Amino acid sequence: MDLVHHVEEILLFVLAAVAVMVATRWVSRRTGLPSAALLTIIGIVYALLPGPNVHLNPDLILTFVIPPLLYNAALDSSLVDIRRNMRTVISLSVLLVLSTALLVGVGFHLWVAGATLAAGVALGAAIAPPDPVAALAVGRRAGLPGNMITLIQGEGLLNDATALTILSVAVASVDGEGFSFPTAVGQFVISAAGGVVAGVIVAYLVRLLRHLRDDPINATAVSLATPFAAYLLGESVGVSGVLAVVVAGLIIGHDAPRYSSGASRLQAGAVWRLVDFLLEGFVFLLIGQQLPDVVDRLHEYETSTIWIAVGVSVGVVLLLRPLWLALTQLLPRRMHSRLGGLVDEHHEEKALNRTEVVALSWAGTRGVITLAAIFTLDDNVPDRDLLQFCAFVVVLVTLLGQGLTFAPLVRRLGLRANKADLARERNEARSAAVKAAVERLDEIQQEKHDHIEDRAIENMRKQLTVRLERYRRRLDLLEKADSDEVPVSPQYEAALAVRREVIEAQREELLRWRDAGNLTDEGLRVLERELDHEERLAERS
Known part of the structure; x- marks a missing residue:
């Protein structure tokens, strides 16, 4: 009976959490406030109430939560756009993360009494990677331009692997001879390269299963299993499992239109949206509930030490990012070309303007990766409790401070996507697709298939002609648009x-x-x- 009662308590908590997530999403859609920040506040309020709290298990989060979240984000990303912006993506997701970790480590070593460089770098690695969930949710609702969405997505996909690799090197240095920069770089290169190879292998194996992916149920099952397969393969051979998940997701998402049926993509997409909603909701609720335990373990530290440690952590996170973005945009474009590897030579990456730099500087919200990473520290890591508190403060300051103010900032800067251009691009592509279909009909008619009647071909041609004419009228209207908003045609709206x-x-x-x-x-x-x-x-x- 005790087991049954325990299971009932868990089910009751899960139902209550789902109800809170649904209500929070409803509030978020009507107020424009980011649901991630709202859920974190609710988690903090719940933690301060009497009763049991749910404790964050870092190994559980890193193994069962992070891989599917990153994989789904990679599926929704554009490999072409990320390649096109590879220089800035690499700058933010690798070089900025590495600089943040080292700067926090040096700051702790110099100004926090008794702190070691390795422990400081471990904290810096944990707080370096932004969690793009809140920024993307708000940015899309505010109509952020596509290039900004791509940069936030690309940075969020790759920086986790960078940070976790640096963290593992720093933790290994705690019991060794100290933190060695050359050693850290060497281990990072090996781990990252191995993660890329592991991701490519998993993506290739999934491609071999393309016949199974014609069935929606099989396709969804394969899709749900893929991130865990990539993560386990990477971790089992001692390379970055997180990067393996990201690479596999980017390749599979790029290949999905070619190797999956329409029904499979529709069903898998619906399932992934639900998984994403539930996992993100539970994670941000858990973040808020960790506050009491983290604060209770600070009694052995002097107040001045805590203030200095928090000041170094928050200061580096908030100040280094805008400074980094501003300085890297001032570099000559030739130097930019050396920051990227797989650069699309046919499309020159454009430099960010001043308003884009400001917006991207404020899109640095920290989240679950930061807490999951810092909670993996063992008891033998010096000042572990202080490091965890600093990481928690950074998450709260960025998630609540930046998350709640990001949308007003974007609107104040006047940054938004040109909806007319996007609509024009889609309708031009639709017209091209219909023209290709008409050409294929002509080929079929010339091939004179005995089992295909001319009437069937003509009926299909009429349908395609009507559709093509509708797209042409829509394009004519878009070409005449004076603003960046999609023009409204009374005839078109009436037809809809x-x-x-x-x-x-x-x-x-x-x-x-x-x-x-x-x-x-x-x-x-x-x-x-x-x-x-x-x-x-x-x-x-």
């Missing part, structure tokens, strides 16, 4: 409204058939899915 009304009438008729016993529920669900896809297509036209 008619399509929605027709779809709704079909849906209601299907329900009447089901209720009258003329259609099974299974048949209803099949036909409803067809209407749902048609409705979604209408919304994206």
